[in-house]
Amino acid sequence: MSVAAVRDRARDLVEARIGEFSERLLELARALHAEPELSFEEHASAGRLADLLEGAGFAVERGAYGLETAVVGSYGSGDLTVGVCAEYDALPGLGHACGHNVICAAGAGAAIGLAAAADVLGIRVVLLGTPAEEAGGGKVLMLERGAFDGVTVAMMAHPAGHDDVDARSSTTSASRFEVTFTGRSAHAAQDPQSGVNAGDAAVVAQVAVGLLRQQLPDGYRVSGVVRDGGERSNIIPDRTVLQWDVRTPTAEELDPLKKRVQACFEGAAIATGCSVEIRPTQPDYLDLRNDPWLMAAYAEGLRAVGRTVAEPPAQPVRLGASTDMGNVTQALPAIHPSIGILGAEGWPHTPEFARWTVGAAADDAVLAAARAMAWTGVAVAADAERRAHYLSVRG
Template sequence: MSPTPDATYRRIHQEVTDRADALWKVASALHGDPEYAFAERRAAALLTGELRRGGFEVHQDVAGMPTAFTARSGEGRPVVALLLEYDALPGLGHACGHNLIAAAGLGAALAARAALEPGAGSVLAVGSPAEENGGGKVLEVEAGVFDEVDAALMFHPGVYDWARAPLTASEQYRVGFHGRAAHPTGSPTEGIDALAALVELFNVLSALGRRLPEASHVQGVITHGGKATNIVPEYAEGLFGLRAATTGALDDLAGQLRSAAAGVAQATGTRCAVDRTGVRYEHFRDSEVLSGRFAAHLGRAGIALTPPAPGVYLGSSDIGNVSGRVPAIHPFVAIMREDGSDHTPEFATAAASERARQVLSAAAEALACTAVDVLYDAELRAEAWSGHRGTVGSPR
């Protein structure tokens, strides 16, 4: 017989309380030693070491990434995944608070394992590198890490207390124009100016931007503009970041970029190549029922979550790709005031503050309670899957 929910929640509360100092030590160690995309070796070693000592079976080099890992406790279905991020931002350190995400996921996994009865299913801690640049979760999804998972849970520190994450779809494209070099004075009619074509593409995209739907935009930079002022540029290249409210809208926007580049090439006599760089981040699909459970558990710590403000979007994340496969949550919990911003030095400071320490414990407990809800409650799992708008997966 399963224990009563209240007894399980009390056990989790005690487990997180007993580990609070150790979890903060982990968060502080990560904060003081930031590592970057696909090179988070010390972070991965620290986290996997803690999970092994906690009784988890650890697998490293997941999906071909040396700093990715999974750690499992229990056997069979159902399976709940707790996601750990631990990459930092070059020049800013943990200005996105991933040190707190990693420590909260670790604490939740350890507490959930301790509170579960044998045969309740499996707790899977998933270490995902390079969220900021590279998309470790995208590669893990493609490698099948989430194929046998019933729900994926994480939280993100922020400047809002929001129950769900308004995260857009995003991808990057490299656009190159090929022209013909010539002397701009001696042989001006022989040259075909590739840079002029690239500049014209920026103009076309600027006009396009005035009629794009909400949350869609294109931001570009010139990465190659020529070699010298006395040579007509024979090659010019730009890098363009595309974002849209949904993955379908992102596909539409990418098609518009391709059409615009082809039209400019035809008009200027150049040739163009449009190639996607890196992985695509899908938009985030929130599991309302699971986010509601997390919010209720977090409320016991005195933190009230609300829906996000209409029309406000908070960037993109590879959790979107996970949410396309399984029911997922990604609530934001504030560690600084709303007039602040992540990806700033001030947010990096906040990620090591006393407020951050309080949020870490509260989030770890709420994640662990939500995890055991998923494992013990078949009706909850069925409801989460019935509301899921992803691409693959099935309830168990």
């Protein structure tokens, strides 16, 4: 068959398989929304995804790469491996306000659809169920443990209020760490001179960080909370615990900012006589670097399923949020476009948006993203020159 004939045949197979599984995909999205689970606790969600993949003929590994709620499903064989990422963790108090239920169902649909054309295209399809995107960096852990070693290209689609297929769109790099000040407790009225006030250390540190903000470039962000500030007003606290995030536009800028912020905590310890421990609470998230060719193929797929894809703006969008998919895009050719839940109100991570991640508009987003991602895989596999390029990039 000609290249065009192979591509058309593969797309027909993809379309038929996604149509066959469409109701099961939507049931998955709705079930995850109804039973949200936090990072590294997504046992029911991971189980539902694994069951669906097994029902579609995938070889499935549960608890993959040493992570209880990671899932890896594979289908087919070939020199080119198309990886699709699925997230399914929710937010504390907000449920699926980031739409990971949509991500999971769309990713499963893309992998299942693409598997139907695996033999025609001579490819292997891998669905990577990646836990703890909201807090914990499941993709980073899986990347470090070899989950992406055999993957040629990777993709996922994240819900938003509109479709975004601009390859220049990005997120921030982020580092999250916990700071513990340790002093010595004493009665605040009877024996204050014997105390070493860990609460004072927290205050000094926050003032120092606040003053530092004046000197930071645009696009840098520093935020934090006091998680443990003492028990009673008449007892000088001997321990305070703070959680802080630092964000920069690029990965290269992250460590220098982190050192400046952490110096504020070290200085506060010196000033108050406390000791300080600073420890990361998750791997650093790196900024997204989308592959332009893959993104263009995804945009073509969206148009093919009837979506109106706007022209990219003059200036690229850099979201203030961060994602561990950024690490994947810096390790191999990959994309993280937005799939619009059309008509949705509010931004992701808000109660308003949570209400939109289930329902007719969310259903449409699941199936549109599944088809567009699957067709992106077809486009890569059917284009001999592009296929060879990505295989050479991955060695």
